Amino acid sequence: MSRICVVDDKEILRESLAAALEREDHTVSKFADPTEALAEIKERRFDLILSDLKMPRMDGLTLIREIRSAGCDTPIIMMTAYATVATAVEAMKLGAFDYMQKPFEADTVVVLVERALEHARLRRENEALRASVADLQRRHELIGSGPAMTALQEQLERVAASHATVLVTGESGTGKELVSAFIHRASPRADRPMLCLNCAALSASLLESELFGHERGAFTGADRTRKGRFELADGGTLLLDELSEMALPLQAKLLRVLQENEFERVGSSVTRRVDVRVIATTNRNLEEWVAQKRFRDDLYYRLNVLPVTVPALRDHVEDVEELAAYFLERAARHEGGAALEIDPDAMRALVAYSWPGNVRELENLCLRAGTLCKTGRITADLIEPWLGSRVPAVEGLGPLRDGRMLEDMERRLIERTLTRFNGHRAKTAKALGMGVRTLGMKLKQWREESQEPQRSLVTVGVGV
DSSP states (O other): OOEEEEEOSOHHHHHHHHHHHHTTTOEEEEESSHHHHHHHHHHSOOSEEEEESSOSSSOHHHHHHHHHHTTOOOOEEEEESSOOHHHHHHHHHHTOOEEEESSOOHHHHHHHHHHHHHHHHHHHHHHHHHHHHHHHHHHHSSOOOSHHHHHHHHHHHHHHTSOSOEEEEOOTTSOHHHHHHHHHHTSTTTTSOEEEEETTSSOHHHHHHHHHEEOTTSSTTOOSOEEOHHHHTTTSEEEEETGGGSOHHHHHHHHHHHHHSEEEOBTOOOEEEOOOEEEEEESSOHHHHHHTTSSOHHHHHHHTTEEEEOOOGGGOGGGHHHHHHHHHHHHHHHHTSOOOEEOHHHHHHHHHSOOTTHHHHHHHHHHHHHHHOSSSEEOHHHHHHHHGGGOOOBTTTBSOOTTOHHHHHHHHHHHHHHHHTTTBHHHHHHHHTSOHHHHHHHHHHHHHHHTOOSSHHHHSTTBO
């Protein structure tokens, strides 16, 4: 059932329209005076407005202007006995959904009303979906409240405000693509498209066509003209993933676009101009590649205007618990079940692990654990086989000992966290979720066991 507003100075038309719409279970409010209707429209929400064009005191086109000026986006259908092409065009420009020419049959009215209501419903659902997706992206794509991730997000906010080229570096699995998407969404170009292209997945010839487009007949199989990513992303952002894998000749063509904002399609001599912000990602050390003549130095300097380094997960292990909880909750939501809990011993094992595959590896492990867990709680026994053989020796401790692996990993985590907070015990205990007293007892116990003088664990851990 929908709320419909009918505005017409002819009583017989108002009543007949109301009767036809009420038979379809709609609620109808009727107004002879458009000024009274406008006041009501500003106060109440209507799903549809039907308005006559010719009325005393205010015509239909003026009514549309006033409704839209008030910020109301309710669909409007104009009714007129004087329909002309100019009138229809003007009504559409002002935001009318459609118009009906008098006289009209009741069935015609019902069909058009249902079409307008369905259009409005789809628009609202689309807006709600966009808002929901945007909210999820803002909340979840960059997970982590520790010092490293907090500093990264602050840097990204500053980078996003610029239009300059960005070079995002980091190990595989750290989330370089998510960082790039964060920059685009927080940038002035957020309402324009962001396109992505994996430079490692295509041959040089195909990559050139994907970037710049091609004309029909430019090469075998080019049976039609095609726009490239630069044209399609005009006004927005283009993410070039794993840019280091691009062949040297194509790097020169990319450099020209970055410098001049112009290019030619493959097989064309027509120069085209675009306004595209480029974000490039790589897991390579481009400075070394430049030294080895595997990457153009001028392109490197042109890309490296705003450098962003995404930290490896082992460098912000304080976020592992938050990440794991999110991945398990998301997996449960997709599978339609309840999110699993993680035993403290299992969490300590996750935190102590070195994560060579970074966040992607943690995500996959959480999905695996969520699928294979039978008890509703993820235990250390479940995940240790996936971690133990790949956990490296702890510096200063030697290899992890059978039967005491969790204890060794706990010590390693505490040592790392102490180092991160420059030995401040209170900050270390807070980050680890334990009391300062408990932390001090553990440090004392390990010192006594190893019979070591007060050095790394004691002289470093002096903060209170």
